[in-house]
Amino acid sequence: MKTIWQQYDRKLNNLEKLNKRLIMETLLKKPQSKLYRMKFQSIYGILVGPIVLVIALHPLFKPENIDLKFIVGCVLSLVVLIYLG
Numbered sequence: 001m002k003t004i005w006q007q008y009d010r011k012l013n014n015l016e017k018l019n020k021r022l023i024m025e026t027l028l029k030k031p032q033s034k035l036y037r038m039k040f041q042s043i044y045g046i047l048v049g050p051i052v053l054v055i056a057l058h059p060l061f062k063p064e065n066i067d068l069k070f071i072v073g074c075v076l077s078l079v080v081l082i083y084l085g
Helices: 002-056 068-084
Strands: none
Touching: 002 068
């Protein structure tokens, strides 16, 4: 009777450990998925801005339009994007 009781006790302990592990994994899934989504949104935001500007301003990219103001604007935009990243 004592050995049977010890076997059941061990099984119960194993089930408790398994339940704790499953609960912890379940609780960690939501924050991880939200973190991944936030990371994707930030990378997406950093990449889409310059791409949209290049597409929108493509007709204006001529050698005569590239001057000091254009270069300073590009450098400042790049600095802001790096800072936001």
